[in-house]
Amino acid sequence: MAPISLSVRKALPEDAPTVLALVRSAYRGESSRAGWTTEADLVDDQRIDETGLLTKINEPFGAVLVAHDETGEMIACCEVLKKNDTVGYFGLFAVNPLRQAGGIGRTVLAKAEEYAKQTWGLSEMQMTVIWTRIELIDWYVRRGYTRTDKKEPFPYGSLVGGEALRDDLYFSVLVKAL
Template sequence: MPHATSLTFRVATPSDEDVNATLKLVRSAYRGETSRTGWTTEADLLADERIDAAGLRAKIEEPQGVVLLAHDDAGALASCCEILRRDDELAYFGMFAVDPLRQAGGIGRQVLAEAEDYARRVFGVKKMEMSVIWTRDELISWYIRRGYTKTDETRPFPYHGLVNGKALRDDLYFSILVKDLSLR
């Protein structure tokens, strides 16, 4: 088994450098041909850009949230995620992206653990939730192996929020997963 990549974490800033690098990473992990090299692609479900610079900058500047960046020892952006404080008890985990060429090497596990720790430490929450497109069985299983529970709750897919593209299916919705962060 390869050794785990050593990561350095920091909160993204609204600088053009952070926005552009994060935008490139998120788009490469979710959409288009590059995403197909990884196992988390949504390219068969959606043909859009996932997020635009204004949307990403809004997430970075959100007072109740952060975009967490993970850089490797060489300083390259390897992963990112959004953590949004919903209320005193609950945070939301989203926009999780790992460089598709580096997936399945332990980076995702490290970033998820750091995000959970951040939510506990900084936001003081007891639970983390996320939304995953219902067709993504392999991804849902990955989160379940990391302590998340698939709830009966679903949420509509935001077809109106697609960025420069379209959905390739009309039956998409989100399954909601939750983890109790007080259990370690």
């Protein structure tokens, strides 16, 4: 496989519409089925709205990172948030469904972990996955994450413009020492 040439930077407010489209295409609806893992059968909403995304982009102790390919197309994004002096949170992770399974996700995750270490000196990363997504949890385990016994509630009451398709959802918490 040819090496991936990605340029990764912090998102700016003007990136919000492109990030929003990328996130929605990867997590939700028919477009997401082109990828190898999706939430299309679990949740039918918009994942996040522009206001929520701008809050993350402007967060002083956080960053939305965006990755562009050599043609300048935005093909991946993620969020990193400093939770406290040692622990970070990783989320809002999306790769264009038509570009998945080629190593882009792995590369962006590694860059996000590096960002958390370099920027804030963090020593642990946490993230959450809907418990049914075993193939995705396995992917994080192969990236060095450990599944914990901790659970977080699914935000049934605050979904964006839609609804959940199951009533038994919650998040499993995964951690990794950086």
